[in-house]
Amino acid sequence: MKSAEIAAGLSVPLEGMLGFELRRTATAVAAALSDALEPLDLRTSEASLLLILAENPGCTQSDVCRALRAQPANMVPIVNRLMGAGLIEREPIEGRAMSLFLTRKGKALHERVKKAMAQHEARIVKRLSKEQQKQVVEALRIICKDACCTDS
Amino acid sequence: MKSAEIAAGLSVPLEGMLGFELRRTATAVAAALSDALEPLDLRTSEASLLLILAENPGCTQSDVCRALRAQPANMVPIVNRLMGAGLIEREPIEGRAMSLFLTRKGKALHERVKKAMAQHEARIVKRLSKEQQKQVVEALRIICKDACCTDS
DNA sequence: TATTGTTATACTCTATAACTATA
DNA sequence: TATAGTTATAGAGTATAACAATA
Numbered sequence: 236m237k238s239a240e241i242a243a244g245l246s247v248p249l250e251g252m253l254g255f256e257l258r259r260t261a262t263a264v265a266a267a268l269s270d271a272l273e274p275l276d277l278r279t280s281e282a283s284l285l286l287i288l289a290e291n292p293g294c295t296q297s298d299v300c301r302a303l304r305a306q307p308a309n310m311v312p313i314v315n316r317l318m319g320a321g322l323i324e325r326e327p328i329e330g331r332a333m334s335l336f337l338t339r340k341g342k343a344l345h346e347r348v349k350k351a352m353a354q355h356e357a358r359i360v361k362r363l364s365k366e367q368q369k370q371v372v373e374a375l376r377i378i379c380k381d382a383c384c385t386d387s
Numbered sequence: 388m389k390s391a392e393i394a395a396g397l398s399v400p401l402e403g404m405l406g407f408e409l410r411r412t413a414t415a416v417a418a419a420l421s422d423a424l425e426p427l428d429l430r431t432s433e434a435s436l437l438l439i440l441a442e443n444p445g446c447t448q449s450d451v452c453r454a455l456r457a458q459p460a461n462m463v464p465i466v467n468r469l470m471g472a473g474l475i476e477r478e479p480i481e482g483r484a485m486s487l488f489l490t491r492k493g494k495a496l497h498e499r500v501k502k503a504m505a506q507h508e509a510r511i512v513k514r515l516s517k518e519q520q521k522q523v524v525e526a527l528r529i530i531c532k533d534a535c536c537t538d539s
Numbered sequence: 540t541a542t543t544g545t546t547a548t549a550c551t552c553t554a555t556a557a558c559t560a561t562a
Numbered sequence: 563t564a565t566a567g568t569t570a571t572a573g574a575g576t577a578t579a580a581c582a583a584t585a
Contacts, residue, residue: 239510244442245454252508254416256524259456260531261413264406266538269551278551279410280582283401292395297566302397304411306554310585328562331566350436351405359530360405367526372408374523379412382419414553421574430574433573449543479554482584483543545582551575558569 253378264359271355275347276320280305280313285337288323289345293334301331317341398403405530416511422508428472434500437489440475441497445486448520478497 249255265279272282287299296310314335317323322341325333337345360368401407417431418446426433439451466487469475474493477485489497512520 243408245446245450248438248442249452250503251524252421253512253520253524254504254508257413257416257436258525260534261409263531263534264409265551265574268406270468277479283407285465286400287397290400294397295566297456297540298397302399305552307567308555308569309553329566330535330564331559331568332524332561333567352406356404356406359534362529362533363526365521371523371526372405374404375408375412376406377407377416378511381514382412382415384513417574418553421578435541447543459544461576481543483545484584485544492579504545529566534569541585542585543583545581548580550577552572553574554572555571556569556571559568560565560567562565 257292257378267359268352268355271351272348275351277344277348278313281317282352283343284310284313284317285322285345285348287351288335288337289342289349292336295328295332295334297332310336310351407472409455419499419511420504423499423503427494427496427503429496429500430465431460433469436455436465436469437474437493437497437500437514438504439489441494444488447480447486449484449485451487 268279272279275282277285283303287302288294291298296314297307299305300307300310314323314325318325320340321338322344324336324338326332326336355372363371397411403525420431424431427434429437435455436451439454440446448466449459451457452459456511466477468535470477471493476488476490476494477489480486515523
């Protein structure tokens with residue numbers, strides 16, 4: 236007796252399928268994170284960049300792209316917005332490559348981002364044991380690999 | 388030694404966080420499903436509607452919305468496209484409510500959707516035991532609930 | 540008046556193609 | 563030529579507000 240089925244009176248063949256539950260949960264979690272970051276006036280992608288730059292000062296945009304498996308084109312507006320907000324700065328290094336750093340303001344905000352992220356994470360895993368968390372992350376990585384590659 | 392870190396040369400503080408792995412995996416899985424449905428000229432949302440209508444002939448759009456936790460406004464283009472393709476039809480029932488059905492063509496395509504969905508699902512869980520699958524789905528549901536509600 | 544459906548709109552993430560600049 | 567970054571654009575999902583139609 237699943238509550239969703241009762242409420243809607245419908246049989247939902249998708250319930251219980253991993254792909255469907257995955258999407259539903261990821262959407263809910265993303266929305267929650269978005270809410271948590273709103274007071275900081277940051278989007279998820281922007282907050283991720285701050286976290287990465289804090290741990291990897293001086294790395295380039297393409298470094299970040301590879302790390303996040305993002306498209307270089309999609310990094311541009313993110314970097315631009317953070318630069319506009321005075322949170323990060325760039326220095327040319329080699330070729331067209333740009334080295335990225337947090338400004339003092341960026342470092343200060345990063346501390347708040349870290350806190351917000353940790354709270355968010357704690358909230359979504361609060362009813363899972365450490366062991367369960369580890370298992371889920373491991374399973375997600377396996378699934379991700381099998382979904383990504385056309386491994387015959 | 389995680390491969391992503393080696394490749395990029397970056398330390399990615401997000402790796403291992405449930406929220407991040409969730410988003411990454413969900414994105415990859417969604418892309419894979421999208422590819423799997425492309426030969427049928429269906430998007431994920433459209434395929435989901437076919438599945439639901441096959442099991443709940445005669446239900447209304449708002450029934451579907453509640454079942455999928457979707458916004459009514461977002462159902463309109465989906466329903467329109469499937470009607471335009473001759474896959475579903477509607478009958479007025481009560482108030483403004485419309486009863487939705489699969490056409491013969493829709494039923495035929497639904498069979499192919501079911502097969503494609505099953506293959507997709509099999510692909511993404513192929514390296515997980517039944518037990519693991521169950522655990523992951525259960526964990527996802529718990530996470531989803533805790534992310535959704537502002538449960539103090 | 541409450542429910543159902545519709546329109547219009549906007550934001551985010553993701554993706555691609557075509558381009559510029561530099562070693 | 564290969565790499566890094568940029569521009570423009572497009573598609574898909576999700577969200578809200580305002581509206582129309584019907585019991």
